[in-house]
Structure formats: C-alpha cells, structure tokens
Amino acid sequence: MPKTYHINGVVIKANYLKLDYNPLLKERAKALRKTRNLPEVLFWMRVNKAQFYDLDFDRQKIIGNYIVDFYCKALGLVVEIDGSSHNGREEKDSEREEWLQNHGCRVIRFTTTLILEHLDQVMEELEEFILENYS
Template sequence: MEQILTHIRNIPIQRNFVENLPFNPHLIILLKEKRKAGILGEVLFWKKVRARVFHNIDFDRQRIIGNYIVDFYVKALGLVIEIDGSSHDEKEVYDGIRQEYLESLGLLVFRVDDFDIRNNLSIVMRELEEFIILNYGTTPSSKIL
C-alpha cells in the first residue's frame, strides 16, 4: 500500500491516518452554524486549500473530533489546523487542554493567528508547508556503504 500522500518541494510526505477518532453527534447543529458564520480568516484559508489545490491534499472544514469542532482537518495526515482569532483571547488554558486532548489522539496541531491569515496568507501557507515537511516528510533511504 502506498504510504506517500504527496510531495512538497520534492520531499515525499508520509501518510499518517489516525483511525477511530471520537465523534460527538450533538455538535452537528453547532458545526453547521459555524460553517455558515463565514469567518474571514477561515474563508481565506479555505480558498487556498479546498478541492485539493494545496499539494493535492484533502482538507475538511469544521470537523468534529471528540467534543470539539476543529477549524480544518487533514484526515490523511492526522493534522488539525486551528485559526486563532479574537475568540481565543483569554482562552489559553482552554486551548491548551483542547490541544493536549487532540495530541493524545495521535493528531498534530498547526496553529495560526487569524491576523496572519488576513494579512500574510502566502507566508502562512509557506509555514504550513514547512510544518508538514518537518512532521511528515521522509527522505529517501541512503545506501549504506
């Protein structure tokens, strides 16, 4: 089975599919409301990643994981992308608990500030590439002489 998802800057990116994630069906109504809200940073980011336009990687928007709704999720990598806007001000403890929970499931979390999405989107996308390369990139095995 092919374990390489894609290539970024000619570096193979390894799949990291995390199975059996918990799902709280009671959050479905809230999820639909969040999708309709159209928060600018999320909409701008979505335009850059939807329909596999970012290195042919499939992103889900507003995904329920356990008792949380994450902003974006890459199933093939087990990667959560969280866009922190003003709603995250004064919520460092909550965000820390949430991130710890997600990481306990074997997921990685890439956090980005909403301000940076709105003002430096190309830099954010480059940082996301670097994060993916660092955490999921593989180097071809070298021959041992």
C-alpha cells in the first residue's frame, strides 16, 4: 500500500516514478549541494528532514541528464529556484521542463526574489500546487 500524506485534511498518495539518471553528473551535483546559494538554503531549511508535511526532499537531484534544485520522490515533484543564472536560458529551461513532464514529473518554479522576500508565500504556493496536482 503506498504511503499517504495529509495536507490540510486532504490525503495525498505517494506516486514514486522510476527515473534514470546520468552517473556522470554525480560530482557536479555534489559540488552544487556544497554551494551556499541563500535562496536555496532558505528553502532547504523549510523542507529538510521532512519538515514540510512529512515529505522528503532531495537537493540537486540528478534526473536523466539534468540536475534539478529540489526533488520530492514521493510525488515526482521538482522545485526549481530561478535566479539570474536562468536569464537568457528560457528556451533551455523550457526544454528541460518539457522533458521532466514527459517523464511524469511535475515542476513548480519560484524566483530567488520571491524566496528571499516572501518565503511564507512560497510555502503556501507549494502547498496549493500539491493540493491541486496530487489530490
């Protein structure tokens, strides 16, 4: 029986995806986890160790040939935090998001500014996204 999560009285069932990954990206993902990107650290502090509705998130997770900022395996949920490094990369980000969605993942994006200035709002939007897409 799949694990269930309870978010505001709504039962969410786990839906684990079988996703391949490129082992050649392991060192890059490890290096990214060691960087101290403030918006990512702030978000991580809210979801680390299943603090967000008992959901487990991974940082800098390899999925296929991509490294995503955060991944919740139980839901197949990718959380991307977009800062200035994404400027001019909209086409590549769009291709990446399409690939992830074609492999069963759902993707939600937040800007670094929103995380830095309105982290509580980010967490509320993440909760709403999960309720809308997984219940």
